[in-house]
Amino acid sequence: EVVSIRVRDLDLARGEVRVTGKGEKQRVALFGTPCISALKRYLADGRPDLLKASDESSDALFLNRNGTSLGERGARARLNETAVRAELPAAFHPHTLRHSFATHLLDGGADLRVVQELLGHESLGTTQVYTHVSTARLRGLYASAHPRARRATKRDA
Known part of the structure; x- marks a missing residue:
C-alpha cells in the first residue's frame, strides 16, 4: 500500500x-504530528534531490535513488535497514507495523469496529486477530472494573 501512495x-x-x-478499495489513513513533520522535511529536502536523478517526473510519494517510484522490494529493504538500526528483533516484518498499530489502538480502548475501519478490513473477523490482550492490560482492567480486585481497606482487615 505504501508504495502506491502519490503526492496528491x-x-x-x-x-x-x-x-x-x-x-483497489480506497480508504483514508491517519497520521500524527511526528509523521507530518517528517513528511514535510522529506517533501522539501529529500524528494526533490531524488527527482533530480531522473529525466522523468514522478507523482509517487516515495522514490528510489534513480528518482523513480520506490517498489515493494526497495521499500522492504529500506524498512529492514531501519529495523536493524533500531535494533528491532530479527523476526521484524512489515506486517508487524500493522499489528502494532492495531494492538496499540485496542490497548488504548479503541472500539474494534474503529480498528477495522482504520485497517481497511472488510470483515470484523479479520480484525479480531489483533484482539489478543496483554497481561498488563488484563490486570489493569480487572483492577479497575472488578469490586473484589481492589486492595483491602483497614475496615476489611
Whole structure:
C-alpha cells in the first residue's frame, strides 16, 4: 500500500492520506504530528534531490535513488535497514507495523469496529486477530472494573 501512495494522496494539514488497498478499495489513513513533520522535511529536502536523478517526473510519494517510484522490494529493504538500526528483533516484518498499530489502538480502548475501519478490513473477523490482550492490560482492567480486585481497606482487615 505504501508504495502506491502519490503526492496528491496526502493531506498534511489534516494528517490524512488516501490509500488504495486490496481490491483497489480506497480508504483514508491517519497520521500524527511526528509523521507530518517528517513528511514535510522529506517533501522539501529529500524528494526533490531524488527527482533530480531522473529525466522523468514522478507523482509517487516515495522514490528510489534513480528518482523513480520506490517498489515493494526497495521499500522492504529500506524498512529492514531501519529495523536493524533500531535494533528491532530479527523476526521484524512489515506486517508487524500493522499489528502494532492495531494492538496499540485496542490497548488504548479503541472500539474494534474503529480498528477495522482504520485497517481497511472488510470483515470484523479479520480484525479480531489483533484482539489478543496483554497481561498488563488484563490486570489493569480487572483492577479497575472488578469490586473484589481492589486492595483491602483497614475496615476489611
